[in-house]
Amino acid sequence: MAIDAVEAVSSVPSHSVKVVHLTVNGVPRASTVEARLLLVHYLREHLRLTGTHIGCDTSHCGACTVLVDGKAVKSCTMLTVMADGKDVRTVESLEQGGKLHPVQEGFTKEHGLQCGYCTPGMMMATVALLAKNPHPTEEEIRRGISGNLCRCTGYVNIVKAIQYAAAQGTAPAKGGA
Amino acid sequence: MGEAIHGGIGQSIQRKEDARFIRGKGNYIDDVNLPGMLFLDIARSPYPHATIKAIHKEKALATPGVLAVITGADLAAAKLAWMPTLMSDTQMVLPTDTVMFQGQEVAAVVATDRYAAADGAAAIEVDYEPLPVVVDPFKALEPGAPVLRPDKGKKDNHIWHWEVGDKAATEKLLKESAVVVKEKLYIPRIHVSSIETCGCVAQVDVMGKLTVWMTTQAPHAIRTVFALVSGLPENQIRIISPDIGGGFGGKVPVYPGYVIAVVAALTTGKPVKWIEDRTENLTSDSFARDYHIEAEIGATKDGKVTALRVKTLADHGYTDAAANPSKFPAGLFHIITGSYPFKSAFVEVDAAYTNKPPGGIAYRCSFRVTEAVFAIERLIDNLAHQMKIDPAEFRLKNFIPPEAFPFQSALGWTYDSGNYAGALQKAKGIIGYDALRQEQAEKRAKGELMGIGISSFTEIVGAGPSKTFDILGIKMFDSAEIRIHPTGKVLARFGTKSQGQAHETTYGQILAEELGIPVENISIEEGDTDTAPYGLGTYASRSTPTAGAAAAIASRKIRDKAQKIAAYLLEVSPDDIEWKDYKFQVKGVPGKSKTMADIAFAAYTNHPPGMEAGLEAVDYYDPPNMTFPFGSYICVVDIDKETGQVKVRRFVAVDDCGNIINPMIVDGQIHGGLTMGFAPAMMEEIQYDPQGNIRQSSFLEYLLPTAVETPHWETAKTTTPSPHHPLGAKGVGESATVGAPAAIANAVVDALQPYGVTNIDIPITSYKVWQAIHAKGGP
Amino acid sequence: MIPPSFEYYTPTTVKEAIGLLDQNPGEAKVLAGGMSLIAMMKLRLVQPGALIDINRIPGLAYLKEDDQFLRLGATTRINEVNDSDIVRMRYPILADAGREIADPTVRNMGTVGGNICHGDPGNDLPACMLALNAQFQAEGPKGSRTIAARQFYQDTFTTALQPNEILTEVRVPRQGAGCGSAYSKMERKVGDFATAAVAVALVVGKDGAIAQAGIGLTNVGPTAIYAAPAAEFLQGKTGTDAEIAQAAELAKAASAPIADNRGPVDFKQDMVRVWTRRTLRRALDRAKGAH
């Protein structure tokens, strides 16, 4: 079929490209990126860390939640250049030396996931929540994960999963594991 | 029976698939990454109805990274500008002259990466001539309304009329009824909004074979549709459905983006990825519901239901693309007689075109059952209120009794089994019904608003028997193919496709139980049309009723052969062998036995002379009937009189889905289903303003419940096996979504009895409650 | 959803940032938390030629109290305000509001300055600042100036801040004995903009009479609204039910909502009345507790 096609040209204005240095899951990275590159795309496409997902594009669903300097942020609404010099942790960092993080254990033991798509973001939000409040009430848990949407579970078992992890005790969020 | 096999039926074992999901190692569509892959983005129409005067590609083609622009004219040259829908209507892939809804695909841009593609799509310039917009389906059917589909030779916007039941008998019975209640109910348009949007990666290899990784719940049916539409030989098409981030029916239809990506791959010779953003997903993907229902039911003076009459107008958008079984344009809406023995009933549905996207059933609902259950359960409550009978008592007085099953419904269904009173009594007990009514009376005396709502629903799932159920002529069986390897390990493949239902776990449990092989030795595969047996896919709660049954039957075929091998090994006649404690034993000689692993080894190394080697079986299961899960839900709400805010205080769900394979997973399905019943009851709706602008185009306005709004669900079960399903199972995925909205709406209407309220359309917003209270003079 | 290209600058001093704003007239936007701006850019509603990221400027993120003011630096994150004991003890209105802004994850990025300068009538802090009679410190090419919160909001997305000015500090008059404040937000779900929200700050004398009152309204007009008539009415009153009801009516009269998915005008106006009454009562109780 004849469709209008051209050779790709590529040119970008100087100040719209930056070199960033950041640590991702403990590994130092130096990358040249477009200033508009969203952190979630940097993680997924430049580093191929595809555990972090995109759900809503407008910071409502939390599927893209990662830890930046230990704080949970929505990586679909953060520019990679804003993370320059920072420590980024994704779901891929939770399991350490073949040992699951208590939050990962909780989610599978309590059936806190179904399709699994919101799960990495939900677990990272949980790690941050427990770092700040190691023994939350159900009300505090529900408020604590209210930046993350799950369409499958109805949240009942996610609450149980978080209570399970809290009972195990979790490492500080900064380590991510 | 001795010790249970590990991971057999009835055990709450942990899910196999979790191992990858909790590590962030799922393989969802946007994780598929091929060398040289290009990215496709789509420019969409801001106008709900307009003539396209011109599409200017120049600026897009000049955008860095952009390789190509595809328009409807390009597709028309290949006869691909239009595609058929499952309801034998036609849908645009890309428009050649007219756009029919806001957000419709207008032109596609192919680029080296997704950023360039987005810039290119934003640079597409289109000259439009706005046309009159039809938003209201009632106005759409008025004389003189703009005709939306002249391309079909239509003179108006009426798509079809469908009716079932005995009109005359129903009218007669209603006339003779001592009491008749009538209500207008609008079941609003909603959107399933799985957290993963739709997308695909299309690739054509050097041999000309097309492989499409795509977010589909029905890969085999999609392959056949692609073959029919594109003319490619079906053996040259491979559909792979990777991990799916939630489906709920939204990933059954074929969306234009898939087809455009395939065209882009064919024309560029490179793999092409297309991934929707959330606004595209909300504004153009399949919707659900949008039924305008007028229903009435009658009762004798002593409160026995008599007849039911329903007239409904369905808003289908600009084309009828509902993913219904072909013979059911209104789906299974005629389950609307519900849990009650109506003597007669009559249902008619008319469908209309409007300037909205197509769809109809994509919201965790087996073909319009939610609309039916909502209508009957709302009216039963209104009838009880009108007759001053407690709604629970009224139901118990009217339910189809257990001894009446199999029960022939007034609209032609044969309910397989049920114990409706049992479920309601259990729910009443758990929630403390009588005490709550007492509390309500005291609160009312103080002017406080508290409500109790019941929904005793009857579901219909497991589509379906080949005599009546097909999609584009393909019968709605489903399949299982089991191979036992020499070492007694199992690989089984299915025609369905899990989207979170944990088929890898539950199918494994069925095989473990039926074959006597521990579940950890069983691998389950789905979703690759090159390897899995043909099946119609996963939606409408059909996997356990169809493929689950196929798993059991195929296992039993294997057992038949295995029994002969066992007899040969044990040197007795097959008649002297029994399958006991997951082993083949010589009757009366427990010591003399062979495990399935022993037999598997023999099947490849030492099988009886004259018998073919190997140990495998396939089953394509054609269900003899639908299954009819049911349950009773009770909801308690408290209402803030001044603000209209409704708080769900408690919600008890008693479900009966027959025999249960994994109780933990079934509870998870019910929790999720309840939340997707709560959401449209309280929060979610897709609306269009009079100009045809969609009012909910992002999650800022389309309100998915968070953990804060979602009630703490309380669940329980009764068990009434299906008599015709080999495992006595019924299916459960959608029961709660179907049953919950009426319980919530009934609770709110019950709370507002002091104000004489008989209906508040869902979603029940604070404003609607405030308005209902103020209409009666305020708090 | 992909934002359009832009030039990106990371000044390390306020002066440098102002210079960059000056060099890109009409093109530059200040980037703080980015929670509203980046989302709007992804929707391509906003296409700035340049982003001036002020997160790298040292000394702009702080929360400290002196004998005059609670001082909040522009890039102080909302969660840092929520977690502050000073705020919880003496500025409960900010803790009330902070807990209602977006969601807990967004609040890790969202900043005080961004919430105040964005100019969306749905932002929650502006109404609080109007009630508290806060002052904003702005730095520009001609030096610095102080803008009263009650003079700051001009129209939707339009504030008294000049295109080449940056808000550096928010100053909330120190709350002490007899001070009581509260914020109530009616929302459809977590993370939503308010259907209606009310901010109240009171100073109650030992005699039990209201010495000072401030009432701010969120998302019921083109900007956050200062309900002056309601606030003035309360001067010298003790806060009887009748007086509070009267003040609530005056606040309702000061609101100018438009109909949207959250409801029609009459409903929103009535919600202003109801929540003003309830919030005044909460603030009054807190004030009495603060003696």
Add this chain to the structure above:
Amino acid sequence: MHVEGTFETAAPIDRVYALFRDPVAFTDCLDDPHAIHPTDADHFEGTITTGVAFIRGTFRVRGNYGPGAPNQSLTAHLSGTGMGSGLDADFAIQFAAANGKTQVGWKGDLTLTGTAATLGERMVRGTVEKKSTALFENARRKLEGPA
């Protein structure tokens, strides 16, 4: 969205009519950046960059003059797309001479579709009124000024 207004000017009616009948002169009364040129006696096209505060984009517009009577009335239609949105406006302007002055009455009906309508609802309404009022106020000033 409907907007309307009236104004009076000392300028003679033929000059007033001429201003509004000239697409370039008329659109030059817009405060927003624009570039409009006639394509024939009745039609014009170009671009207008507009929005609410920093939420702004460039719209490609096409317009034409409709039925009218010289020095009495004119109608104009403007239609364009930008920011993923559609913008359609119809203007009807009446002219009347009274005691040496010229009375001008104008009505405008504006329809927004797409992103601006679905996401911008909370912002757009007031702005439309301001901008259209400014448009005609600028026209009045221009007419009062040197010919």
